[in-house]
Structure formats: C-alpha cells, structure tokens
Amino acid sequence: MIINHPLLGPRDAAEFVYLGDASLIDRPDWQSDTAADDFYEYQYLRDNPAGETRELWFHEQGDRSWLVVTRNTLTHEITKVELARDVALAAGRDR
Amino acid sequence: MKYSGWKVLRQALGGNKGWEPVWRDPAPKPAYDIIVVGGGGHGLATAYYLAKEYGLTNVAVLEKSWLASGNAGRNTTIIRSNYLLPGNEPFYELSMKLWENLEQDFNYNAMVSQRGVVNLYHSDPQRDAFARRGNAMHMAGADAVLLDEQGIRELCPFLDFDNARFPVKGGLWQPRGGTARHDAVAWGYARGADQRGVDLIQNCEVTGFQVKNGRCIGVETARGPIAAKKVAVCVAGSSGRVMAQAGLRLPIESHVLQAFVSEGLKPIIPGVVTFGAGHFYISQSDKGGLVFGGDIDGYNTYAQRGNLPVVEDVCESGMALMPMIGRARLLRMWGGVMDMSMDGSPFIDKTSVDGLYFNGGWCYGGFKATPASGWCYAHLLAKDEPHPVATELRLDRFKRGHMIDEKGAGAQPNLH
Numbered sequence: 327m328i329i330n331h332p333l334l335g336p337r338d339a340a341e342f343v344y345l346g347d348a349s350l351i352d353r354p355d356w357q358s359d360t361a362a363d364d365f366y367e368y369q370y371l372r373d374n375p376a377g378e379t380r381e382l383w384f385h386e387q388g389d390r391s392w393l394v395v396t397r398n399t400l401t402h403e404i405t406k407v408e409l410a411r412d413v414a415l416a417a418g419r420d421r
Numbered sequence: 422m423k424y425s426g427w428k429v430l431r432q433a434l435g436g437n438k439g440w441e442p443v444w445r446d447p448a449p450k451p452a453y454d455i456i457v458v459g460g461g462g463h464g465l466a467t468a469y470y471l472a473k474e475y476g477l478t479n480v481a482v483l484e485k486s487w488l489a490s491g492n493a494g495r496n497t498t499i500i501r502s503n504y505l506l507p508g509n510e511p512f513y514e515l516s517m518k519l520w521e522n523l524e525q526d527f528n529y530n531a532m533v534s535q536r537g538v539v540n541l542y543h544s545d546p547q548r549d550a551f552a553r554r555g556n557a558m559h560m561a562g563a564d565a566v567l568l569d570e571q572g573i574r575e576l577c578p579f580l581d582f583d584n585a586r587f588p589v590k591g592g593l594w595q596p597r598g599g600t601a602r603h604d605a606v607a608w609g610y611a612r613g614a615d616q617r618g619v620d621l622i623q624n625c626e627v628t629g630f631q632v633k634n635g636r637c638i639g640v641e642t643a644r645g646p647i648a649a650k651k652v653a654v655c656v657a658g659s660s661g662r663v664m665a666q667a668g669l670r671l672p673i674e675s676h677v678l679q680a681f682v683s684e685g686l687k688p689i690i691p692g693v694v695t696f697g698a699g700h701f702y703i704s705q706s707d708k709g710g711l712v713f714g715g716d717i718d719g720y721n722t723y724a725q726r727g728n729l730p731v732v733e734d735v736c737e738s739g740m741a742l743m744p745m746i747g748r749a750r751l752l753r754m755w756g757g758v759m760d761m762s763m764d765g766s767p768f769i770d771k772t773s774v775d776g777l778y779f780n781g782g783w784c785y786g787g788f789k790a791t792p793a794s795g796w797c798y799a800h801l802l803a804k805d806e807p808h809p810v811a812t813e814l815r816l817d818r819f820k821r822g823h824m825i826d827e828k829g830a831g832a833q834p835n836l837h
C-alpha cells in the first residue's frame with residue numbers, strides 16, 4: 327500500500343506504524359460521570375467496518391507525523407490522507 | 422456410510438464408483454431450535470457436539486459460501502496446548518485431548534499427527550519464562566519438556582545455533598502437539614453432524630437478525646428468513662460485520678494473516694518449530710511442502726490477501742533461523758481474515774441480546790481450538806451455562822478488568 331503523505335508525497339505503508347480507528351482522536355472526558363464506561367468503550371470496543379474507514383497511521387520512519395488515512399478495508403484502496411493535527415484542529419481541539 | 426479399511430478395499434476393486442456424497446444438500450426449513458451462523462471448523466464442531474452429546478438435532482448451520490471456505494481451510498494446521506494462563510490452558514488441553522480421539526469419534530481421517538511442537542528460546546529470561554509456561558502446562562495435565570541446546574541439536578540439527586544476534590539456547594517442547602489436515606477436520610465434523618440430522622446449508626449468507634423485545638427470534642438470510650429459538654454466531658474473521666447487524670460492537674478488529682507453502686522437499690522438519698526472537702513458525706506437510714507463516718500484516722482489513730512487506734519479514738525470520746531453506750522455492754501464499762481480540766484470547770459467551778450467542782476472537786490460533794470450541798459452545802447452547810473450562814472466555818471481561826492477557830498482544834502489541 328502507498329500512502330500519499332500530504333507533506334512528503336507517496337510513501338510505502340511499511341514506513342508507518344498503524345494505530346487504528348481515527349475516532350481514537352476523540353478521547354473521552356475523564357471527569358464525566360460516565361467516564362469509566364466511556365473509556366471502556368473508547369479503549370476496547372471497535373466498529374471494525376467492512377468498507378471505507380478512517381484510521382490513524384504514524385510515520386515512524388519518516389517525519390513522525392500522525393496521519394488520518396481514509397482507506398477501504400475490502401480493497402485496501404486509499405482515497406484520502408490528512409494530517410491528524412488538521413483533523414483535530416478542525417474538530418475544535420486546541421492541538 | 423461408515424468408513425473402514427474393508428470399505429476402501431471393496432471400493433477400490435469396484436473402481437471407486439460406489440462412494441456417495443458425504444453430506445446432504447437440504448433446503449432451509451422455516452424454523453429450527455438452534456441456528457449456527459458460519460460453517461467453518463467451529464460452527465461444524467458445535468453442530469456435531471450439539472447432536473452427538475446433547476441429542477439436539479433440529480439444528481441448521483448456515484454458511485455464506487461453501488463449508489470451510491474461511492479460515493478453517495486457510496490455516497497452517499498447528500495444534501498444541503502450550504498456553505500459560507488459567508483462563509486458557511485447561512481449555513486448550515481439553516481440545517488436545519479431543520484431538521487425540523477425534524478420528525475414532527467421528528469416523529473420518531483428519532490426519533491428526535502428533536509430531537511435536539517446539540518453541541525455541543534464545544536468552545536466559547526467555548528460558549525462565551518457558552520453564553514457567555511448561556509448569557503451568559503440567560498443572561493443567563498437558564505435556565511439556567524443557568530442552569537445552571543439546572536437546573534441540575538432536576531434534577533440529579539444521580538450525581543456525583550460533584546466530585550472532587539470536588543464538589538458539591534451547592526450547593520448550595510439547596511432544597503431543599503437531600498438525601492435522603484442516604479441511605478433513607471440517608469435513609469430518611460436517612459429515613458427523615449431517616448423519617445425525619443437522620441441516621448444513623451452504624450459499625446462505627446471514628444478512629440480519631430478527632430481534633423482538635430484546636430477544637433474537639431468527640435470522641434474515643440470502644435464502645429468506647429462518648426462525649430459531651437460539652442463534653449461535655461463529656463467523657471468525659467476519660465477527661465484526663455480522664454482529665454489527667445486531668447492533669453490537671465487539672472488542673475485536675479484523676486483520677489479515679498470510680501463510681506460505683514451498684515446493685515439496687524430502688522430510689527435514691521433524692515437527693513444528695517456532696522462532697523465539699522473530700515471529701516465524703514452520704512445519705512440513707505430508708506432501709513435503711514447507712508450511713510457514715509469521716505476523717499479521719498489522720492494519721484492519723477484510724480482504725483475504727496481504728501485502729509484500731510481511732512476506733519479506735517472514736522470509737527474513739526464516740532465513741535467520743534456518744538458512745538452509747533459502748533455496749527452496751515458494752509455491753503458494755494466501756491470506757485469511759483474523760478476528761483479533763484485544764487481549765489475544767477468544768470468547769464463547771451469551772450476548773446482551775437474549776437468544777443470541779457469540780463465539781469468536783480466535784486470532785491466529787483458533788484451529789487447534791476447533792474441538793474444544795465446538796464442545797464448549799454446544800455446552801453453552803444446550804445448558805445456558807458456560808462449560809467449566811470456558812468460564813473466563815467472556816465478552817465483558819475488559820469492562821470488568823479480567824483480561825486473559827496471554828502474551829500482552831491482541832490486535833496490537835501496545836493495547837494493554
């Protein structure tokens with residue numbers, strides 16, 4: 327698989343480390359009343375979709391940036407690659 | 422038809438024209454007592470033991486493709502019971518004992534071959550960890566022998582013992598471990614279930630669950646709706662997408678594992694050998710092909726094929742361990758979709774929907790579990806309580822903090 331890095335251009339997926347679903351960016355609020363349940367779901371449960379999914383890849387053997395990659399789990403086709411930082415900022419996070 | 426040596430001889434004399442189909446091809450009935458979703462090894466074993474041990478024969482196995490088209494027919498066929506934790510080891514040892522009597526039990530040649538499994542160690546701490554594991558195995562009634570370097574030299578003289586980075590120092594050997602013919606295991610269970618009246622329905626994908634007042638009362642399928650008192654899902658790599666149809670999220674990710682077979686060679690590998698420093702395991706089939714594999718590719722996928730970086734990694738590990746295989750030519754490689762649970766251990770449990778049961782999370786190690794998985798799932802379905810060796814294989818164990826963290830590695834090594 328080739329990941330089209332927004333800053334570095336096309337890179338071999340072997341340069342990256344895979345983390346998982348991009349929803350891992352949305353860490354639950356640890357002060358919420360339901361924090362224990364929220365963290366259980368955040369940490370252990372997965373949508374595990376068959377088809378298009380957004381996921382986090384870390385460019386460990388490159389510029390060490392986190393990317394949000396939109397990829398199809400049935401075909402391995404990659405349709406979109408964004409910097410995770412941009413995704414987090416757009417979602418209202420401060421970094 | 423019961424198979425015997427006499428029958429083989431008689432058929433041979435008659436030009437082998439008298440063999441009959443091994444199971445029926447029935448149309449689905451409108452309703453069953455129990456529907457098993459997924460005709461892999463585990464689903465077929467479940468149906469077999471439901472019929473044989475509990476006399477429950479108003480049962481159907483629904484398979485979306487042909488029987489054993491999934492991981493049951495794609496694995497590297499290793500069977501063993503060399504686990505450490507009390508939540509796992511008694512379960513896998515029950516499986517080993519069932520393997521030992523399987524062919525007599527279902528009157529089918531599954532080519533169970535107890536040629537031994539050896540896990541190599543390369544350092545003192547690894548030896549100590551293996552000694553502990555060996556003791557845990559003994560306590561569960563399994564067999565384990567801790568071999569030193571000399572012992573391994575006698576067993577596998579061809580290893581790169583003096584490898585500068587990972588010298589081979591010894592290994593934990595389970596002589597009762599070995600291999601079995603994966604397809605034949607599924608076929609044997611299928612035939613045994615069919616003979617007892619279970620309907621094996623192929624080309625019948627389950628596309629939804631009928632849930633009424635919190636209770637599962639049947640399934641939607643490619644061949645129409647079918648009612649059932651109990652629905653037992655058993656779809657391995659497809660667990661996530663199938664259970665999503667009942668609105669459930671699981672502690673499971675789907676990943677691909679690849680396997681490789683070389684051209685046929687003269688007998689050289691005595692049993693199953695696993696590298697303790699990289700992820701590589703190898704055995705030799707009865708036809709002479711070297712059968713080997715390594716790590717999962719490491720990203721979520723439902724495609725039954727992997728990518729080249731892992732091919733390179735597996736072959737490098739093999740070369741580091743036994744350079745002699747370097748000139749063997751690779752014949753075939755393929756992939757299967759693994760239901761990777763978060764702690765690397767499986768589930769055999771009820772779900773939050775009444776009447777809906779779940780069996781999955783087998784990761785890359787569910788073939789060896791086939792007999793015990795069927796045995797314990799049938800127990801759960803028939804009695805509505807877990808079998809004594811499967812009490813920890815619960816779906817809610819992460820919520821309760823009772824993971825079965827065998828190796829600290831589930832879908833990802835950094836999860837716990």
Ligand SMILES: Cc1cc2nc3c(=O)[nH]c(=O)nc-3n(C[C@H](O)[C@H](O)[C@H](O)COP(=O)(O)OP(=O)(O)OC[C@H]3O[C@@H](n4cnc5c(N)ncnc54)[C@H](O)[C@@H]3O)c2cc1C
Nearest residue numbers: 459461462463485491492493496497499627757787788789
């Ligand atoms: C390359 C590879 C090597 C492996 N090596 C080993 C090994 O050496 N030792 C070991 O112990 N384990 C090994 N495993 C793991 C083992 O193969 C699996 O854990 C085990 O086979 C899973 O159980 P099963 O046989 O029931 O799965 P499967 O055979 O995958 O059965 C699941 C079935 O469900 C069906 N299904 C899916 N969705 C639906 C639906 N909606 N409706 C109806 N049916 C459906 C599928 O078509 C499939 O036939 C390996 C796996 C792979 C891929």
